[in-house]
Amino acid sequence: MKVIVFVKATPSSEAGVMPRTELLAEMGQYNEQLVQAGIMKTGEGLKPSKEGVRVRFSGPNRTVIDGPFAETKELVAGFWIWEVRSMQEAIDWVRKCPNPMDTDSDIEIRPVFGFEDFAESDPTGQLEREERELSATIANMTEDESKIRQVISRWSRALEAKDLDGIVADYADDAVLFDAIPPYKVVGKAAIREVWANCLPYFPEQFKSEHRDIVIHVSGDTAIMYGVHHFLPTPADHPCGQTWMRVTVGFRRINGLWKSVHDHVSIPFNPMNSQAWMIRDPNTPDMPDN
Numbered sequence: 001m002k003v004i005v006f007v008k009a010t011p012s013s014e015a016g017v018m019p020r021t022e023l024l025a026e027m028g029q030y031n032e033q034l035v036q037a038g039i040m041k042t043g044e045g046l047k048p049s050k051e052g053v054r055v056r057f058s059g060p061n062r063t064v065i066d067g068p069f070a071e072t073k074e075l076v077a078g079f080w081i082w083e084v085r086s087m088q089e090a091i092d093w094v095r096k097c098p099n100p101m102d103t104d105s106d107i108e109i110r111p112v113f114g115f116e117d118f119a120e121s122d123p124t125g126q127l128e129r130e131e132r133e134l135s136a137t138i139a140n141m142t143e144d145e146s147k148i149r150q151v152i153s154r155w156s157r158a159l160e161a162k163d164l165d166g167i168v169a170d171y172a173d174d175a176v177l178f179d180a181i182p183p184y185k186v187v188g189k190a191a192i193r194e195v196w197a198n199c200l201p202y203f204p205e206q207f208k209s210e211h212r213d214i215v216i217h218v219s220g221d222t223a224i225m226y227g228v229h230h231f232l233p234t235p236a237d238h239p240c241g242q243t244w245m246r247v248t249v250g251f252r253r254i255n256g257l258w259k260s261v262h263d264h265v266s267i268p269f270n271p272m273n274s275q276a277w278m279i280r281d282p283n284t285p286d287m288p289d290n
Helices: 021-036 087-096 126-142 142-160 189-202
Strands: 001-010 040-045 053-058 061-066 074-085 109-110 171-178 206-219 222-234 245-255 257-266
Touching: 001 087, 021 040, 053 074, 053 222, 087 109, 087 189, 126 222, 142 206, 142 245
Parallel strands: 171 257
Antiparallel strands: 001 074, 001 109, 040 074, 053 061, 206 222, 222 245, 245 257
């Protein structure tokens, strides 16, 4: 069974008091025991809640609340995720833990839901298969791939916000864009920004940017990503949301950061009439009748 083990916050941890060198060494040795036993999957310490935020959900509203948060006894200062045979085994390991604070403290153990817990809600097993595929993707993802996916996500969020500077923030200065609309080639970060400045007035006030089927290959300081992308506009019948587009992006690591050096965006065309062929469903590679 999988459990998450919470180290509860104390007034000193919330005040930002750092642990003693001796305690850090003791906790490091304890973590080494967990790793050697095959128990520990991950673990992290958390900064005080004054550096965090909460987002409160109420119907369609999202309210951001800045820390610190008053109820210290309910806060968390760190966590582990363990794979154990039973709750008793988790308890036994917690008993071996050095006191993580220099005062009285608490460690809480909570079981993590497994696929079997959702059997009634997933009678066909489809959700379990999708979740296992997602878990495998995460497990196999390298740090470089994760950073590139973050670049892609930042681009989408900036596009949705119509933030021109954010849209081009992760482009190299000499990036080249082969767009789906004329001109066929745009050279330079500033010119790409101008393209979006001219396009965004034709977009609806609200839309989502979605990538799917992303594949990333990394070799040294060079990487390539390909997949499909589309817009989810409000209203749904807006012209910008009527097709998926094929997207290929070349990345180069520059001064330690992944930058887009080449974007290629396209949709197929019907060679019989030279008309664009819309990709309605990327899971169905349909073709013209003639």
